[in-house]
Amino acid sequence: MNRKATALDVAKLAGVSRSAVSLVLNGRGDGNVARESQQRIREAAAALSYSPNKIALSLRNQQSRVIGIVSDQVVTSPFDGNIIAGADAVARSHGFVTVVMDTELDASRDESAVETLLDRQVDGLIYVTVGLRPLHVPPNMARVPSILANCFDERPDWRLPAVIPDEVRGGREAAEHVMALGHRDIAFLAGDSLTPAAPRRIAGYREAFGAMGTEVKEDWVLQVGWDIEDGFHGAMKLLDGVHPAMRPTAILCANDRLAIGVVLACYRLGLDVPQDISVMGYDDEFRVAKTMVPALTTMALPLREMGASAMTSLLAEVEATSNGKNYDGGLVASGETMVPCRLVLRDSTGPVPAGR
Structure with missing residues (x-):
């Protein structure tokens, strides 16, 4: 040999x-x-x-070349797992590996999960969540460079930076898309306000109307839930028994499952999508939005991009620390990095119906 x-x-x-x-x-x-x-x-x-020899190099630099990732449910989610995939790709390109622990939505396990990773001498930590939400940051994350992805520090004196989707901009661009098709009678169906995503997407929708100098019809902004049946019942409330001249010509939804329910309600009422009503989702959910009939126009969450951005920022701090910079207990607060969502054009939106 x-x-x-x-x-x-x-x-x-x-x-x-x-x-x-x-x-x-x-x-x-x-x-x-x-x-x-x-x-x-x-x-x-x-x-x-x-x-x-990477092992010998790591020992000389006092680095493990390992980044720990704690998730609430991302590992078992076929959707938000793309955040970890994006982070891992960046880590590998820089000669690091990732170790992931999933708490399965049990917040009481957060601190012990972080401690387990710290015991493995990780060089840095990322906390990733399924769905945008405030996070009670485990205090032991302050022992190494750390950053949040798809969540933000709920403390008023927060220290950890966060990489999150620009939900306000996403809601605005969704409304602007159907407005560009001639729609002005536009409804919005969302989930409850317990998750920050819904009010931020609604705020973007309102911004689009404000820019047009048009008032929002408040009874067309409904917070109904997040599932298919919620979209169905919300659409029936907007459309059933309403004269065609008085109903919305486009319905924006805060996720793709709501949009599916809206399309089913339209079919129940004999309405064609998008000839009679345009329907738009949000998230670009895997194996849902693209395969729906008609395929859903939607705003795609920047999952891989968020993971990549968070890892890039974290590795910059890890490398700076290894090169002699004093580590002061967490990344210096740098606010929230907003990653834009992406408009995905498919078949469920079209021009405003003639006469409207």
């Missing part, structure tokens, strides 16, 4: 010292090693198929 190349082999081939090889391949060559020598070192390493 061929012997694996060493840093000394690279040094001999490149005609430099072993310390120069270490500096260049560990990213500290600039200012320490001449550029011509750096190039020869990289070419020699490629020729010998040499790469630094």
